[in-house]
């Protein structure tokens with residue numbers, strides 16, 4: 001469902017050029033439960049931002065659900081992303097002026113889902129991530145790990161085909177992280193949702209069926225091959 | 226060096242009242258290397274914000290280096306904090322318009338340390354946290370874990386007596402996290418700096434001499450007693 005061929009990316013600012021990805025080729029199939037691991041600065045976030053269509057400045061080829069994302073229009077790509085991809089940012093990126101409920105519901109508003117169904121799904125997913133009763137709070141009224149779980153709930157609630165999560169358990173204690181992971185494992189098995197996690201968490205790496213290890217912008221190891 | 230007696234804290238906003246700490250009494254001695262553990266939402270960040278003097282809205286007593294912090298003036302408390310406490314925020318809180326070098330150097334400017342010495346210490350501490358050569362970058366040009374390490378470098382560079390770190394290794398791979406921890410362990414042994422970490426990282430818990438576990442705003446376990 002996601003292929004990259006010789007993916008390269010460098011960030012240029014002023015005289016500084018940082019090569020973040022040096023030619024990453026990978027083939028991820030529908031229904032995979034795959035971890036992207038590697039040291040701090042190895043290119044995990046850069047990789048996820050590109051394969052999700054968020055970052056369009058790169059060299060090489062990226063194919064998403066059979067479409068070459070450099071060849072389709074911006075609006076077709078953002079419609080595809082809204083309808084098929086759930087994304088969890090490393091820094092959560094919750095909208096501060098919206099409540100927890102409004103943050104989680106937002107994508108379903110764009111998809112014209114009826115109010116009753118939206119409300120039902122928001123309450124159910126918040127309950128699943130352990131945040132029952134937190135609907136009316138604002139992000140600034142939450143702990144770090146609570147904000148992180150709202151970000152995960154938001155990515156899952158619209159039933160996407162693909163969930164890309166950047167460090168989804170970094171601020172969670174092991175019990176909370178474990179139950180979150182179990183929930184995502186069930187979605188993967190029951191609904192065949194493809195999961196790709198960037199992570200340092202050894203629990204996620206152990207639970208993943210496949211692990212791709214990045215090092216200095218290259219694939220160091222891929223236990224699928 | 227830090228005592229709390231029956232520390233209570235609740236956040237009130239509109240009709241919602243959240244009791245974050247329900248009477249925490251703890252005595253932390255100079256030179257300790259102590260972890261504060263506990264589930265997401267158990268009160269770790271709230272506790273660190275109060276004992277560092279950042280949050281002055283609480284009930285109960287807090288004594289910092291022999292002074293009752295509710296009885297001293299705001300300016301005396303903020304001078305004390307600047308000269309004696311290094312703080313690592315859970316969300317790093319780097320200043321976006323300053324470079325890495327300027328972010329780390331900032332406190333030493335307030336302490337009127339000479340330019341040559343400031344520059345030397347910044348280069349040395351960035352090297353120690355594995356970010357040699359990143360001096361001129363801005364926070365937005367760094368990975369998550371790189372920003373986190375800048376936040377740790379900033380807390381340590383002014384040689385404080387007490388370092389309070391909220392989840393200092395959450396976005397670091399285990400090797401980078403381990404070397405950071407080792408560096409902090411050496412500062413603790415060689416300079417008798419008191420370290421208090423809020424953490425979910427089992428490596429930090431194993432390395433700590435003392436662990437206080439919070440649960441729902443109370444002390445669940447303290448292996449010092």
Ligand SMILES: Nc1ncnc2c1ncn2[C@@H]1O[C@H](COP(=O)(O)OP(=O)(O)OP(=O)(O)O)[C@@H](O)[C@H]1O
Nearest residue numbers: 141143144145146236245265266267268269270271
């Ligand atoms: N500004 C705030 N307004 C209202 N409630 C808050 C605020 N900050 C924290 N809380 C609540 O207080 C409780 C304790 O929060 P705290 O941030 O101290 O937990 P924590 O142990 O640091 O959690 P985590 O491991 O997720 O960072 C939580 O239930 C949280 O929702």
Ligand SMILES: Nc1ncnc2c1ncn2[C@@H]1O[C@H](COP(=O)(O)OP(=O)(O)OP(=O)(O)O)[C@@H](O)[C@H]1O
Nearest residue numbers: 011020040041042043044045046366368369370371
């Ligand atoms: N906006 C940017 N401008 C310049 N350089 C950047 C930018 N974002 C990332 N980089 C650099 O690109 C490299 C890869 O960064 P990336 O964020 O993908 O790493 P990562 O594997 O996600 O790290 P972490 O585990 O610390 O989150 C790093 O060296 C980083 O400094």
Ligand SMILES: [Mg+2]
Nearest residue numbers: 045090368369
């Ligand atoms: Mg990252």
Ligand SMILES: [Mg+2]
Nearest residue numbers: 143144270315
């Ligand atoms: Mg916290």
